[in-house]
Amino acid sequence: MNIAFFLIPKKEVVYLNIKATMRQALERMEYHRYSAVPLLDDERKYVTTLTEGDLLWMMKNTPDLHFYNTETIRLSELNYHRKNEPIPIHAEMEHIISRAMEQNFVPVTDDQGTFIGIIRRREIIEYCANQLFAVKRN
Template identity: 55%
Template sequence: MNIAFFLIPKHEVVCLTSQSTLRQALERMEFHRYTAVPVLSEEGHYIGTITEGDLLWFFKNSTDVTFENAHRHHLSAVPMRMQNKPVYIDANMTDLISKATVQNFVPVIDDRDQFIGIVPRSAIIEYCSRQLFNASAASTQSR
């Protein structure tokens, strides 16, 4: 199975850049109801994943950052604690599944290290569930 089967392409993924402001990050995450989103460089390279927790800890530990001035601070200043490791588009399913066990989504990059989308863990689980159901149904029919 090719992991491209599970891919949500970049143009459908909510992403931020390292130059996005804290306010933009908060607003996009709230609007889409996401707890984590990929962060890209201006050139389109995957940098990491920003989470609600990263933002909350940054606000808590920064005396000069408030919700009122969040539009003046960039994501590049926020430490990202979640290390969502990307896979290449030609990665095998074993690599994809091993990363999905500890990440809500797996970022996917091409051979030029350009971010091309994500594979959500839920898509992998749904696929595996269907395979198990189909195998179980086939086993029951052969009896």
């Protein structure tokens, strides 16, 4: 099965530039109620995924860092605790399933490595459930 069928295109995905500030990330993630968002560079290449945990660890490990001065910290300065590797658009479904076990979404890139969207765990589970139910019906 072609994974492009499951792709949520970049224009429908909340993401941030790696040069954004912690405050921008906190506010956007709160507004959309997301616990993780993709980070892109200026060329729209996928860099990593920012999680609430990354933000919390930075707050915990940075003396005198409070919400009001998070606008001084760039996302590029954070330590990221999980590596959410992207998959190419031509990847096989089995590859996505193994990635989705570890993360809420799988970032997808084109042949040039440009971020083109995500595949959510929800759609992957629905696909697997439909396959399982189809086998049981036969």
